[in-house]
Amino acid sequence: MxxxxxxxxxxxxxxxxxxxxxxxxxxxxxLPDPQLNKLPEDRFLAEFTRKVFQSGFVWRVVDNKWPAFEEVFWGFDVDKLLMMPDEMLERKATDPRIIRNLKKVWSIRDNAFFIHDVREREGSFAEFIAQWPESDIIGLWSYLKKHGSRLGGNIGPYALRFLGKDTxxxxxxxxxxxxxxxxxxxxxxxxxxxxxxxxxxxxxxxxxxxxxxxxxxxxxxxxxxxxxxxxxx
Incomplete structure (x- = not known):
């Protein structure tokens, strides 16, 4: 045979x-869907951010600075970041403890809004990701690219992989x-x-x-x- x-x-x-x-x-x-369903929103935002900053950069440098990213951006608390005014975001982008890239820093709040909008519509961002069928994983890639910030190319797929979504x-x-x-x-x-x-x-x-x-x-x-x-x- x-x-x-x-x-x-x-x-x-x-x-x-x-x-x-x-x-x-x-x-x-x-991760099995029940575990992915329980993943907090801040971990999705954190991984999206990590992959955005790792894109075109040395991953090791981003990883070494990651504790500072967590501190500067309040553990990637989505609701706190939604209330952050432009001036504060710009100040955080100049913090020497992180990688100072204003356009990438802007994506943090943009993706906080993205996660919030999905949560408001679907009830849970984690469940939305977990329930997306793997038989159309390219559809999820496209959704992240279209509705998220700087999540196109390999960034969205790599973030999903590290979060535990099957891709x-x-x-x-x-x-x-x-x-x-x-x-x-x-x-x-x-x-x-x-x-x-x-x-x-x-x-x-x-x-x-x-x-x-x-x-x-x-x-x-x-x-x-x-x-x-x-x-x-």
Whole structure:
């Protein structure tokens, strides 16, 4: 019987990572919906902010300064940030303890309004995120880009992954695999490409019963230069 796409991916990733046990230990697991439902709004805003500041910057520097970000922005309390006047926001953007980037700092309050608006309409921002179907995760990416601030590109998907929402990521290794297999041909983030990618991952889920997080990692581990004890890009 011919191997499925998933079986081929898994076998190659296993060889590169030194066996099934090593491979399984490296896979990312998403949070179950009941746990994601309970995640406080401030953690969503905090992770959105962290990923906005990490974009185009050294992640380690952002992580080192993160305790100061938490302090300066009141633990990312959404309701407090909604009441912050422009003048205070501008002052906070000059605080030497954080990374001083006014446009990115503005996104903090903008995304506080975004979270607040979803909460007012849906009753809970966490439930809104948790209940969004993974079979249309690209739809959630699009929603974050359209209604949030600076959450387009890889920022929204990476934030979702770190928060525990089940999502695949379009890393360089994943993109290389998708092009090699002719799942996509044109621009990576065109609507045509994204729909083809979503359909491909949906098919892998049906074959394997694995989460999008696991499948994304397995694909990344199956290509490129990542072998035993080497992480993919």
């Amino acid at each position: 011919p191997l499925t796409n998933f079986q081929k991916i898994y076998q190659l990733a296993s060889i590169r990572k030194g066996g099934d046990d090593n491979l399984e230990a490296l896979l990312t697991i998403s 695949f990521l379009l890393s360089r290794d994943v993109e290389a695999y998708l092009r090699e297999q002719e799942v996509i041909e044109g621009g990576l983030t065109s609507q045509r490409s994204l729909k083809a990618i979503q359909a491909f991952f949906n098919e892998l889920q049906q074959q394997s019963g694995r989460s999008l997080c696991e499948l994304s990692r397995l694909i990344a581990f199956s290509v490129g230069e990542n072998h035993v004890n080497v992480e993919p890009a």
